Amino acid sequence: MSRPHHKPRRGLGSRLPKGGESMTFPDERYRRGVEVLQRLCGEGLEQIANRVAEIAPDFARMTIEFPFGDLYSRGEIDLRTREVAAIAALAALGRIPQLRGHVASALHVGCTCEEVVEILMQTAIYAGFPTALNALAECHDLLTDPED
Amino acid sequence: MSRPHHKPRRGLGSRLPKGGESMTFPDERYRRGVEVLQRLCGEGLEQIANRVAEIAPDFARMTIEFPFGDLYSRGEIDLRTREVAAIAALAALGRIPQLRGHVASALHVGCTCEEVVEILMQTAIYAGFPTALNALAECHDLLTDPED
Amino acid sequence: MSRPHHKPRRGLGSRLPKGGESMTFPDERYRRGVEVLQRLCGEGLEQIANRVAEIAPDFARMTIEFPFGDLYSRGEIDLRTREVAAIAALAALGRIPQLRGHVASALHVGCTCEEVVEILMQTAIYAGFPTALNALAECHDLLTDPED
Amino acid sequence: MSRPHHKPRRGLGSRLPKGGESMTFPDERYRRGVEVLQRLCGEGLEQIANRVAEIAPDFARMTIEFPFGDLYSRGEIDLRTREVAAIAALAALGRIPQLRGHVASALHVGCTCEEVVEILMQTAIYAGFPTALNALAECHDLLTDPED
Amino acid sequence: MSRPHHKPRRGLGSRLPKGGESMTFPDERYRRGVEVLQRLCGEGLEQIANRVAEIAPDFARMTIEFPFGDLYSRGEIDLRTREVAAIAALAALGRIPQLRGHVASALHVGCTCEEVVEILMQTAIYAGFPTALNALAECHDLLTDPED
Amino acid sequence: MSRPHHKPRRGLGSRLPKGGESMTFPDERYRRGVEVLQRLCGEGLEQIANRVAEIAPDFARMTIEFPFGDLYSRGEIDLRTREVAAIAALAALGRIPQLRGHVASALHVGCTCEEVVEILMQTAIYAGFPTALNALAECHDLLTDPED
Numbered sequence: 001m002s003r004p005h006h007k008p009r010r011g012l013g014s015r016l017p018k019g020g021e022s023m024t025f026p027d028e029r030y031r032r033g034v035e036v037l038q039r040l041c042g043e044g045l046e047q048i049a050n051r052v053a054e055i056a057p058d059f060a061r062m063t064i065e066f067p068f069g070d071l072y073s074r075g076e077i078d079l080r081t082r083e084v085a086a087i088a089a090l091a092a093l094g095r096i097p098q099l100r101g102h103v104a105s106a107l108h109v110g111c112t113c114e115e116v117v118e119i120l121m122q123t124a125i126y127a128g129f130p131t132a133l134n135a136l137a138e139c140h141d142l143l144t145d146p147e148d
Numbered sequence: 149m150s151r152p153h154h155k156p157r158r159g160l161g162s163r164l165p166k167g168g169e170s171m172t173f174p175d176e177r178y179r180r181g182v183e184v185l186q187r188l189c190g191e192g193l194e195q196i197a198n199r200v201a202e203i204a205p206d207f208a209r210m211t212i213e214f215p216f217g218d219l220y221s222r223g224e225i226d227l228r229t230r231e232v233a234a235i236a237a238l239a240a241l242g243r244i245p246q247l248r249g250h251v252a253s254a255l256h257v258g259c260t261c262e263e264v265v266e267i268l269m270q271t272a273i274y275a276g277f278p279t280a281l282n283a284l285a286e287c288h289d290l291l292t293d294p295e296d
Numbered sequence: 297m298s299r300p301h302h303k304p305r306r307g308l309g310s311r312l313p314k315g316g317e318s319m320t321f322p323d324e325r326y327r328r329g330v331e332v333l334q335r336l337c338g339e340g341l342e343q344i345a346n347r348v349a350e351i352a353p354d355f356a357r358m359t360i361e362f363p364f365g366d367l368y369s370r371g372e373i374d375l376r377t378r379e380v381a382a383i384a385a386l387a388a389l390g391r392i393p394q395l396r397g398h399v400a401s402a403l404h405v406g407c408t409c410e411e412v413v414e415i416l417m418q419t420a421i422y423a424g425f426p427t428a429l430n431a432l433a434e435c436h437d438l439l440t441d442p443e444d
Numbered sequence: 445m446s447r448p449h450h451k452p453r454r455g456l457g458s459r460l461p462k463g464g465e466s467m468t469f470p471d472e473r474y475r476r477g478v479e480v481l482q483r484l485c486g487e488g489l490e491q492i493a494n495r496v497a498e499i500a501p502d503f504a505r506m507t508i509e510f511p512f513g514d515l516y517s518r519g520e521i522d523l524r525t526r527e528v529a530a531i532a533a534l535a536a537l538g539r540i541p542q543l544r545g546h547v548a549s550a551l552h553v554g555c556t557c558e559e560v561v562e563i564l565m566q567t568a569i570y571a572g573f574p575t576a577l578n579a580l581a582e583c584h585d586l587l588t589d590p591e592d
Numbered sequence: 593m594s595r596p597h598h599k600p601r602r603g604l605g606s607r608l609p610k611g612g613e614s615m616t617f618p619d620e621r622y623r624r625g626v627e628v629l630q631r632l633c634g635e636g637l638e639q640i641a642n643r644v645a646e647i648a649p650d651f652a653r654m655t656i657e658f659p660f661g662d663l664y665s666r667g668e669i670d671l672r673t674r675e676v677a678a679i680a681a682l683a684a685l686g687r688i689p690q691l692r693g694h695v696a697s698a699l700h701v702g703c704t705c706e707e708v709v710e711i712l713m714q715t716a717i718y719a720g721f722p723t724a725l726n727a728l729a730e731c732h733d734l735l736t737d738p739e740d
Numbered sequence: 741m742s743r744p745h746h747k748p749r750r751g752l753g754s755r756l757p758k759g760g761e762s763m764t765f766p767d768e769r770y771r772r773g774v775e776v777l778q779r780l781c782g783e784g785l786e787q788i789a790n791r792v793a794e795i796a797p798d799f800a801r802m803t804i805e806f807p808f809g810d811l812y813s814r815g816e817i818d819l820r821t822r823e824v825a826a827i828a829a830l831a832a833l834g835r836i837p838q839l840r841g842h843v844a845s846a847l848h849v850g851c852t853c854e855e856v857v858e859i860l861m862q863t864a865i866y867a868g869f870p871t872a873l874n875a876l877a878e879c880h881d882l883l884t885d886p887e888d
Contacts, residue, residue, distance in 0.1 A: 048577050048578075048581060049577065051581050051584065052577050052580045052581055052584075054584070054588070055557075055561055055580060055584055055587045055588060056561045056564075056565060056580050058222075058565075059561075059565045059568070059576070059577075059580065062214075062218060062219075062565075062568075063573055063577065066210075066214050066218075066573075066865070067573060067865040070214075071210075071861065071862055071864075071865060072862075074206075074858065076854050076855060076857075076858040077855050077858045077859065081824055081855070081859075082862060084821055084824045084825055084828070085824055085825065085827070085828035085859045085862055085863075086828070086862070086865075086866065087825070088824070088825035088826070088829040088832075089828040089829055089831070089832035089862075089863055089866040089867065090574065090866055091829070092828075092829035092832050092833050093572075093574070093832050093833070093866060093867060095572075095574035095575070095578070095866065097574070097577075097578065097581075098574040098577070098866070113647075115816060115817050115821070117647055117648045117651075117816075118814065118816040118817045119817065119821075119825045120648075121648060121650075121651045121654075121811060122811055122812075122822060122825055122826070122829075123825075123829055124424070124651070124654075124811075125424060125425050125806070125807040125811060125826075126424045126425070126426060126826065126829040126830055126833060126835065126838070127424045127829065127833060128420070128421060128422045128423045128424045128427075128685075128687075129421050129422070129655055129658075129659060129690075130422060130682065130685070130687035130689070130690040131424075131687070132651070133640050133641070133644055133651075133655065133689075133690070134640075134687070134689060136644045136647060136648050136651065137640060137643050137644055137689075140643065140644075140646070140647055143647045144646070144647060196873050196874075196877060197873065199877050199880065200873055200876045200877055200880075202880070202884070203853075203857055203876060203880055203883045203884060204857045204860075204861060204876050206861075207857075207861045207864070207872070207873075207876065210861075210864075211869055211873065214569070214869075215569040215869060219565060219566055219568075219569060220566075222562065224558050224559060224561075224562040225559050225562045225563065229528055229559070229563075230566060232525055232528045232529055232532070233528055233529065233531070233532035233563045233566055233567075234532070234566070234569075234570065235529070236528070236530070236532040236533040236536075237532040237533055237535070237536035237566075237567055237570040237571065238570055238870065239533070240532075240533035240536050240537050241536050241537070241570060241571060241868070241870070243570065243868075243870035243871070243874070245870070245873075245874065245877075246570070246869075246870040246873070261351075262520050263520060263521050263525070265351055265352045265355075265520075266518065266520040266521045267521065267525075267529045268352075269352060269354075269355045269358075269515065270515055270516075270526060270529055270530070270533075271529075271533055272355070272358075272515075272720070273510070273511040273515060273530075273720060273721050274530065274533040274534055274537060274539065274542070274720045274721070274722060275533065275537060275719070275720045276389075276391075276716070276717060276719045276720045276723075277359055277362075277363060277394075277717050277718070278386065278389070278391035278393070278394040278718060279391070279720075280355070281344050281345070281348055281355075281359065281393075281394070282344075282391070282393065284348045284351060284352050284355065285344065285347050285348055285393075288347065288348075288350070288351055291351045292350070292351060358510075358514060358515075362506075362510050362514075362717070366506060366510075367506075367713065367714055367716075367717060368714075370502075370710065372706050372707060372709075372710040373707050373710045373711065377676055377707070377711075378714060380673055380676045380677055380680070381676055381677065381679070381680035381711045381714055381715075382680070382714070382717075382718065383677070384676070384677035384678070384680040384681040384684075385680040385681055385683070385684035385714075385715055385718040385719065386718055387681070388680075388681035388684050388685050389685070389718060389719060391718065394718070409795075410668050411668060411669050411673070413668075413795055413796045413799075414666065414668040414669050415669065415673075415677045416796075417663065417796060417798075417799045417802075418663055418664075418674060418677055418678070418681075419677075419681055420663075420799070420802075421658070421659040421663060421678075422678065422681040422682055422685060422687065422690070423681065423685060424833070424835075425803055425806075425807060425838075426830065426833070426835035426837070426838040427835070428799070429788050429789070429792055429799075429803065429837075429838070430788075430835070430837065432792045432795060432796050432799065433788065433791050433792055433837075436791065436792075436794070436795055439795045440794070440795060492725050492726075492729065493725070495729050495732065496725055496728045496729055496732075498732070498736070499705075499709055499728060499732055499735045499736060500709045500712075500713060500728050502713075503709075503713045503716070503724070503725075503728065506713075506716075507721055507725065510721075511721060534722065537720070537722070539720075539722035539723070539726070541722070541725075541726060541729075542721075542722040542725070568868070569868060569869050570868045570869070570870060571867070571868045572864070572865060572866045572867045572868045572871075573865050573866070574866060575868075650814075654806075654810060654811075658802075658806050658810075662802060662806075663802075666798075
């Protein structure tokens with residue numbers, strides 16, 4: 001919790017920031033988000049946003065700014081831990097295109113195929129066997145270890 | 149789509165904003181969000197964020213900034229239409245505390261009790277009868293028309 | 297709420313429409329639904345509808361007409377099979393008030409406590425252990441076999 | 445399947461029941477539903493029902509009767525408001541075929557592409573970014589403004 | 593993947609563990625599971641597990657052991673009742689590949705096409721019309737009665 | 741309920757099966773599961789199972805055997821990584837009692853309050869703001885850092 005001066009204690013409405021506290025620009029969030037995506041090698045994640053950008057350019061930008069610029073860029077946990085959480089949540093919810101993007105990113109930031117498989121297996125406990133089986137089947141090509 | 153200069157056409161990674169394009173500060177988003185919440189009379193919505201603010205102050209701030217500062221403040225659709233969509237989505241997903249907050253806001257920005265009831269009834273089509281019945285039962289006190 | 301004469305105030309079972317009110321005879325469906333509910337001894341199911349009837353009388357009526365008057369009254373499968381399906385679906389979706397109502401009905405139309413427990417256990421396969429555990433915990437009082 | 449004479453073979457719109465078949469006049473609800481679907485220009489919605497009609501003709505009929513004949517035909521809110529709620533709920537739940545049908549209907553009853561895009565963007569708040577991105581991507585062709 | 597000798601390569605049914613490999617006899621559970629799958633004629637269910645077996649052999653084995661070896665093999669309810677519950681839960685949750693597998697199994701253990709259609713129709717009550725329509729549409733080929 | 745001697749009455753941890761009861765040694769899996777639970781200090785997780793054990797003793801046992809005895813005991817990933825995945829999946833799915841149990845376990849195996857908060861915040865991306873806010877609010881007491 002690095003910004004205690006933002007802690008809204010007495011009703012959020014009464015805690016209007018006074019302005020001028022910080023010189024970071026909104027584009028700063030976008031730039032930070034792109035930087036995170038480059039570290040994740042998040043091509044799969046970008047592809048979905050790009051397709052959406054044709055009909056909703058502002059939303060494509062927000063998809064970089066909020067998840068990656070605001071949340072992923074925080075130092076509290078490392079990118080590997082973030083990707084473990086991402087894969088577990090996306091598999092449990094059955095969001096396949098994003099699951100594939102984050103499985104690729106997880107492998108890029110240091111998870112092994114076996115670790116990703118193990119996390120997907122574990123979702124059977126929380127979301128049922130069909131969810132875990134479908135997640136594994138849909139990521140089959142990404143998780144086939146070349147040296148296996 | 150008011151900001152065509154943000155349209156990321158050739159790969160989001162290659163569309164790094166050059167910085168300095170805009171003078172709006174990050175606090176600007178928070179201020180805009182609070183302004184929207186005041187128009188919604190969103191006390192119920194603030195209460196949830198306030199409780200969370202004790203353990204996750206940055207997230208309480210983000211909950212004002214992104215949903216209300218970034219999305220609700222856009223001019224493309226009016227607040228009444230946004231609240232119709234909010235109620236329908238939250239009822240369908242069974243997110244009761246937020247549904248209650250947005251039902252109160254919908255009534256504040258001009259929806260009648262009968263209109264809100266009708267929207268909740270309609271979710272039976274998309275999410276089943278239990279979902280619609282539970283949404284109606286959980287908002288019972290908010291929807292009891294005083295002059296009925 | 298255009299049809300206050302449909303407001304079911306004193307128990308849905310006791311509020312049989314008198315017929316002849318309308319040329320389209322919707323009451324036939326309602327009457328069939330009430331008949332099914334009486335065979336199910338569906339007091340728990342009626343209670344939820346009754347609470348909703350105060351703010352959405354037409355929807356309380358539809359909740360009898362469509363699920364019970366239109367679907368349950370069809371001869372293709374017997375009420376016991378319908379209750380097995382109802383319990384499995386409601387447990388998987390985590391709709392607790394309706395699950396409790398249908399567990400009571402299942403026991404009334406001939407399922408044993410052990411059979412209901414077994415069906416709830418089986419939802420762990422499809423929806424995960426937490427869903428099955430919560431369903432069992434929430435129906436604990438209904439499923440405590442008196443002679444066990 | 446006890447009522448083969450209800451099997452809608454050649455487009456539900458063209459299969460208006462002739463009336464007088466039954467003393468309970470269920471056809472009145474069906475007729476009202478078809479009338480609503482014609483105002484919505486709901487071809488996409490009919491297509492799904494038609495495919496289902498081959499194996500479950502009674503259910504195809506109920507899909508017209510309850511959602512459109514019973515609920516949509518009520519005067520409490522206009523069709524545009526109903527479609528805003530439908531799109532928000534269906535996007536949040538990830539029901540793609542029906543979302544596409546109702547996006548087409550929303551555009552037909554007066555929503556602009558930009559309004560529909562805005563409603564889909566807003567579901568990111570309630571159901572997460574993957575849900576909103578997938579909804580936008582799956583309706584890409586319907587939402588590409590010809591004059592853009 | 594520590595137990596490559598469990599990798600089921602040539603059809604799970606044909607890969608009966610030989611027993612005696614381990615003092616904890618986990619193979620007993622696997623053997624019971626395969627036996628149940630043979631009674632269900634669960635080829636569709638095996639196919640999903642087989643594809644997954646290439647990247648997660650232990651999980652493919654667990655998918656036989658826990659759902660079929662531990663739960664389905666219990667005597668408390670018969671296989672037909674289990675399949676009614678399976679179809680209702682899987683349709684309500686929208687898990688299509690597994691729904692198709694269990695619809696095939698339900699027909700094999702004695703359910704008629706009309707009964708399965710009726711159970712899928714009933715899920716409209718609990719999970720909404722889109723869920724029921726999609727379940728019926730996705731199982732269309734399995735439920736087309738040859739003599740109809 | 742065919743195996744009353746498995747009914748865990750006085751705390752699952754204290755009910756270690758004595759071994760040798762059965763030729764298939766299912767107790768080995770149970771013993772491994774209890775061992776994992778002791779390392780997780782999983783009292784919250786045991787409480788839910790214990791309440792269920794009164795009506796479904798075999799299922800309470802399976803809840804130890806499969807998730808903890810079969811999956812958690814595998815060496816492929818450490819317990820801290822498993823708890824990150826557990827928290828992310830359970831928060832995304834809104835399974836509150838189990839989320840609370842695993843938040844307590846995560847703190848026990850070395851996660852800090854700030855890390856858990858960060859993982860719960862991140863679920864806003866995948867499952868929406870209401871889900872993340874509710875998860876944080878429901879775990880408020882567990883996540884209040886004593887030295888803050």
